[in-house]
Amino acid sequence: MRNYRVLLLGLALLLVLVPLAGCKPAESALGTKDNPIVLAFVPSGDTPEIIESAEEIAALLSEKTGYVIEGSVATSYSAVIEAMGTGKAHMGTLATFAYILAHEKYGVDVALVSVRYGRAFYNGEIIAGADTGITKLEDLAGKTMCWVDAASASGYIIPSIMVKAAGVDPDTDLAQQIEAGSHDNVALAVYQGDCDAGACYIDCRDKIADDYPDVYDKTVVIAESPEIPNDGLQFIKEFPADMREKIVQAFIEIMATDEGVEAMGKAYGWAEVVEKDDSFYDDFRAVLDASGVDVEALAK
Known part of the structure; x- marks a missing residue:
């Protein structure tokens, strides 16, 4: 009899625990504190x-x-x-x-x-140090080039196509390629001489002009891109x-x-x-x- 009661108790606990084991906390609704x-x-x-x-x-x-x-x-x-x-x-x-x-x-x-x-569109530009002797895309051969990011339309994709169309293969004809991480950084790198030239949106130099007012004298625009959304x-x-x-x-x-x-x-x-x-x-x-x-x- 005692064993029978123990068996019943065990079955009762099993019936309670099995459903609980299958329950998982519901995920909070999107847009709430727990799921922002x-x-x-x-x-x-x-x-x-x-x-x-x-x-x-x-x-x-x-x-x-x-x-x-x-x-x-x-x-x-x-x-x-x-x-x-x-x-x-x-x-x-x-x-x-x-x-x-x-x-x-x-x-x-x-x-x-x-x-x-x-x-709703913008243009990119390629700038160069005023003292580098670079005045056109063909002059970029053997130079150091700054890009923004490999997924940036104006900071890499379109200007790299333009450079290649001018007969300069970025992967083989440039001395070095540097990913600056932002348009501001490209402008600053060219201004400071860390890169001979760089690609960014028009006009990325505006973002650093307050700190470096002579940026327009120390850099020149050598090319502009077509319209980009x-x-x-x-x-x-x-x-x-x-x-x-x-x-x-x-x-x-x-x-x-x-x-x-x-x-x-x-x-x-x-x-x-x-x-x-x-x-x-x-x-x-x-x-x-x-x-x-x-x-x-x-x-x-």
Whole structure:
């Protein structure tokens, strides 16, 4: 009888414990304190300023949407792509080529494109030290070249195509290639003579002119790129549509305020934003394709 009671007790405990063993704590809803939405900024300029801007914009978006949104600054363009691809970041401020890679590889989708000086496009430039004797692209052979980042449209992709078209193969004809990490750093490296020449957006020298007012005398522009679509705000493929729409509208409203323009202007020079879909980048894709850049291969 005693053994029978023990058996019944054991069965009762088993019935209770088995369901409990299969239960896992439910993941907190996205946009809450325990599962915040992460907005990743790319390090294209002065990092402390970008960190400050990321925090300010995240706070403004949180206040307007009611979601918990955290801003972060990655170490490179590629780091933002991978963070969005693995779900560690949910939104990003990717530049053109980085976005195209992220879209191809992970389905990242654009929602907003930035506007500067009334345009949703920009141009890149190649600058050189005024005392280097470099006046045209052909003169870059045997010189040290600074790039921004391998995923930067104006800081590497397009200018490297231009340099190669001029008969200078970056991989074999340059003395050295240096990845500076930001447009500001390219301007500073050329100004200080660490690089003979460098590629960046027009006009990256403005960002260091307050500290180095003679930068326009000590550097010269030797080439300008064709139009490149601006950077913008993108979302991961799995992001809930209703939350995305709410954040997009909040971002548009924030960018209509002085506070929003100041925050994004400080980081990237954004003056306003416009809604765009992925087709906005099709013409640029055609340029890449015509130049022999295989985006699908790079995305693998």
